[in-house]
Amino acid sequence: MPELPExxxxxxxxxxxxxxxxxxxxxxxxxxxxxxxxxxxxxSLTGRRIVSVRRRAKYMLFxxxxxxxxxxxxxxxxxxLRVKQLASxxxxxxxxxxxxxxxxxxxxxxxxxxxxxxxxxxxASSTLLSAIGPEPLGRGFHAEYLxxxxxxxxxTVKDVLMDQRVVAGLGNIYVNEVLFTARVRPRRKLASLTAxxxxxxxxxxxxxxxxxxxxxxxxxxxxxxGIGRRGAYQWRRRVxxxxxxxxxxxxxxxxxxxxxxxxxxYCPRCQR
DNA sequence: GTAAACCTGGCA
DNA sequence: TGCCAGGTTTAC
Numbered sequence: 001m002p003e004l005p006e007x008x009x010x011x012x013x014x015x016x017x018x019x020x021x022x023x024x025x026x027x028x029x030x031x032x033x034x035x036x037x038x039x040x041x042x043x044s045l046t047g048r049r050i051v052s053v054r055r056r057a058k059y060m061l062f063x064x065x066x067x068x069x070x071x072x073x074x075x076x077x078x079x080x081l082r083v084k085q086l087a088s089x090x091x092x093x094x095x096x097x098x099x100x101x102x103x104x105x106x107x108x109x110x111x112x113x114x115x116x117x118x119x120x121x122x123x124a125s126s127t128l129l130s131a132i133g134p135e136p137l138g139r140g141f142h143a144e145y146l147x148x149x150x151x152x153x154x155x156t157v158k159d160v161l162m163d164q165r166v167v168a169g170l171g172n173i174y175v176n177e178v179l180f181t182a183r184v185r186p187r188r189k190l191a192s193l194t195a196x197x198x199x200x201x202x203x204x205x206x207x208x209x210x211x212x213x214x215x216x217x218x219x220x221x222x223x224x225x226g227i228g229r230r231g232a233y234q235w236r237r238r239v240x241x242x243x244x245x246x247x248x249x250x251x252x253x254x255x256x257x258x259x260x261x262x263x264x265x266y267c268p269r270c271q272r
Numbered sequence: 273g274t275a276a277a278c279c280t281g282g283c284a
Numbered sequence: 285t286g287c288c289a290g291g292t293t294t295a296c
Contacts, residue, residue: 003290034278034292058291076291077280094280113279115291155273164292171290220290221282240290261275263288 002058002074004136004169005212005233006223010080011055014226017082018062018101022049025100033096034075034117044120045070045099057132057168061123069123075115081108082226107226133166136205141167147198150191157193157201158186159260170205172262173218176240178204185271186264187257211236239265 002010026042049065060080062070072080083089086098086106097109097118109118123129134140153160160166161175170178179186181204184197193201217223217231220241224230238248243256247267255268 006290032279073291075279076289111279112281113289113291115279117292159273162291173290218290223290260273 002078002217002223003171003174004055004058004209005174005215006217006225006231007055007058007060007074007169008213009217009231010226011053011060012225013229014060014080014082014107015053017105017227018050018107019052020049021105022102023047023099024102025098027098027100028096029091029098030096030114033111033114034073035119037097037118041118041120044068050101056123056129056135057164058171059129063123064120067122068120069126070118070120071123071126071128072109072118073116073128075111075113075117077113077222078109078111078116079222079224080226081110081224081228082106083108131165132168133164134168136167136169136209141202141205143195143199143202146190146202147193147195150193150198153190155190156186156259157184157188157190158262158264160190161201161205162260162262167205169209172264173220173237173240174208174212176265177208177212177238180239180265180267180271181208183271185266186259239267241265 023045026045028037028042031037050062051065052063054061060072083106085104086100094112095108095110099107158175161170182200212233215233218233219230220234239254242254244253247270250269252267252269254265257264
């Protein structure tokens with residue numbers, strides 16, 4: 001489900017509601033997430049105050065008053081939903097972790113596929129975060145950086161952009177959208193891109209992610225932010241999951257191919 | 273590099 | 285019934 005814009009949307013929705021609140025209780029109903037939840041997880045979170053909430057790549061980071069960090073990744077199907085009154089929350093199937101806060105509210109981690117993960121760690125030394133590349137909306141991601149990678153890999157441009165070590169937070173939806181906007185086909189080898197195309201890819205990455213955040217992410221099947229609102233970016237998709245539908249620029253039917261084991265969509269006329 | 277693995281749910 | 289899904293890691 002969640003790529004950078006969706007995680008950013010959740011963080012923004014939760015930030016004003018949970019900052020300054022203390023963790024009163026932690027109920028782990030299922031430890032069997034992508035990485036098993038250790039026995040110390042609840043204890044290291046309970047009693048801590050949440051100082052701030054931020055995002056890094058597709059991770060949500062709840063900074064705690066002891067300097068550590070509650071790190072949450074939603075995987076494919078995860079949600080982190082705030083309920084106003086935890087006492088009246090009816091537990092649903094796939095509610096795996098329930099965190100009670102000092103104002104009576106709660107944060108419910110719900111994840112049918114259990115590809116998500118969470119941990120309490122020192123963010124600066126966490127192995128979850130240590131190998132992640134630059135933020136695409138930050139200064140570390142620029143055309144020279146991308147063009148400099150060209151001679152170091154034989155991978156496709158799509159594979160490279162999906163690699164979290166190269167750039168943080170892009171997933172299958174937004175890579176397809178970025179490559180459409182950059183007018184580059186997903187199967188192109190990165191090494192075959194011109195310097196001009198690298199400029200376009202970086203510029204398109206910024207544009208698409210900014211636009212998606214403004215529209216509070218994509219609710220293609222079920223994404224909800226931290227307070228249960230749907231996003232609106234799905235209505236603006238140019239190519240993702242639009243196989244056979246007309247290109248918004250030239251009306252040519254959108255094509256679907258598999259690149260790096262993932263469905264990819266492009267306009268055969270607009271993208272080269 | 274590529275494939276398979278982890279899981280459940282939804283849809284044709 | 286089989287295939288697909290917004291992610292990541294692991295193993296050939």
